[in-house]
Amino acid sequence: MTKLLQNFPQLQKHPFEYLTLFAILTAGLVFFFSFFAEPQLQRRVVYATAASYFLWSLYHHHRRGDLSPSIIAEYLLFALLGILLLTYTLF
Amino acid sequence: MNKLSRLFIPQKSNNYHALILQPSFLSLFIVLYLLNQSVLKSLTLLKPGVLGYSSEITVEKVLDQTNRERQIQALPPLRFNSTLAQSARLKAEDMFATNYWAHTSPAGLSPWKFIRDSGYKYSIAGENLAKDFYDTESLMKAWMNSPTHRDNIIHAKYEEVGIAVVDGVLGGIKTTLVVQHFGTPLVASTASTPEEKKLNSSFRPEAQVLAETSPLPVSEPLNPILIRKIVGGLIFGIIITTLFVDAYITLKNKTKRMTGSAIGHISFLALILVLILFARQGTIF
Numbered sequence: 001m002t003k004l005l006q007n008f009p010q011l012q013k014h015p016f017e018y019l020t021l022f023a024i025l026t027a028g029l030v031f032f033f034s035f036f037a038e039p040q041l042q043r044r045v046v047y048a049t050a051a052s053y054f055l056w057s058l059y060h061h062h063r064r065g066d067l068s069p070s071i072i073a074e075y076l077l078f079a080l081l082g083i084l085l086l087t088y089t090l091f
Numbered sequence: 092m093n094k095l096s097r098l099f100i101p102q103k104s105n106n107y108h109a110l111i112l113q114p115s116f117l118s119l120f121i122v123l124y125l126l127n128q129s130v131l132k133s134l135t136l137l138k139p140g141v142l143g144y145s146s147e148i149t150v151e152k153v154l155d156q157t158n159r160e161r162q163i164q165a166l167p168p169l170r171f172n173s174t175l176a177q178s179a180r181l182k183a184e185d186m187f188a189t190n191y192w193a194h195t196s197p198a199g200l201s202p203w204k205f206i207r208d209s210g211y212k213y214s215i216a217g218e219n220l221a222k223d224f225y226d227t228e229s230l231m232k233a234w235m236n237s238p239t240h241r242d243n244i245i246h247a248k249y250e251e252v253g254i255a256v257v258d259g260v261l262g263g264i265k266t267t268l269v270v271q272h273f274g275t276p277l278v279a280s281t282a283s284t285p286e287e288k289k290l291n292s293s294f295r296p297e298a299q300v301l302a303e304t305s306p307l308p309v310s311e312p313l314n315p316i317l318i319r320k321i322v323g324g325l326i327f328g329i330i331i332t333t334l335f336v337d338a339y340i341t342l343k344n345k346t347k348r349m350t351g352s353a354i355g356h357i358s359f360l361a362l363i364l365v366l367i368l369f370a371r372q373g374t375i376f
Binding site: 008010011018025028033046049053056057060066070071074075077078079080082084085086088089 | 352356358362
C-alpha cells in the first residue's frame, strides 16, 4: 500500500483530503442507488455530489496554496460536464 | 503534429497541462454536448419520425408527469390501473401488428373494445396516443399543447389511468408508441348524473398528437439514444484518456504545475461512469 502511494505523491501528501473526496463520492453513489425509484431525488443527489466535489476542490487547493481562477473554472466545468453527461443520459 | 500533441500531452507550450483539460476546451465540449441535445430535441419536434426507439420514455415518467399536470390544476392524481395498462398495451401491439396509427383500427376496433376486452368496466373512458417522441418531456408538452389531449389529461372525472410504452416497427420504421387509457370504474363512480351519462355516451377517440402531421419517413430512422450515447461517450473517452496521459507524464517527469488534481477529476468522472452504466440497467422497465 505504501509502495502504491509512493506513485501518487499527492495522495501521500494530503491523505485526509483525498479520503474526504472519496467519502463524498461514495456517499453520492450510495444515496443515488438508495433512491432507486425516485428520479427527482436521484437528480438532487447528482447535483449535491457535484457541488460537494467543487467545494472540496476549493478547500483542497486553498490548503495547497494554489487556488486560482483557472483552477476554479476547471473544477466548475468538470462538475458541470459530469452533471450534463449523467442527467441527459439517465433522466 | 506538434499542435495535436499539445491537445493531449503536457508540455512547455501548453503550460504543462493538456489543452483538452483546460477551461477553454472543457467549455467547448459542454457547448458541443448541449448543441447535440438541442439538435436532437428540435428533430423530435420538427421532424417526428426521423428518430427511432425512445428508451427515455417510461410508464413511470408518463404517469408522474400526467399527475403533475393534474396537480397544477388542483385535481386529484390518477391511480395507475393494471387492467387499463393491459388494454393500452394491447392497443399498441395491435397497431404494430396490423400496421396502423389511429384510434380506430382498419378492422373497426375502437379503443373501448380494447378496454372492455381487458375486463375494465368503465363509466367514462378516453385515449391518448403518441409516437416518435424520444423523451417524456417533449411528449407531455405536445399533449398539453393539444386541447383534446389536454382535456383527457386534466379531465376531472377520470380516476384511473393505464399507460403502455411499446417499441416496434410501424410502416417499416422503428418507433416507440405511447398509449394512455383513462377511465373511471363503473362501480366506483357516483350515481349517474345527466352530465356523466352524456360523457359516457360521447367517448371521444382523441386526435393523434403529431401523427397526422408526421408522415413516416422512408429512410432508416436515427436512434437518438444511440446518438446521445455516442456523443457523450466520445467526450467522456477523450477527457478521461487525456486525464490519464496527462497524469502519467506529469508524474513521470515530476512536473510542478498549478492545475486541478488529476486524481480528483478521474475519481469524479469514474463515479459518473459507474452511475451511468449501472443506473441504466435499473431504469429499464
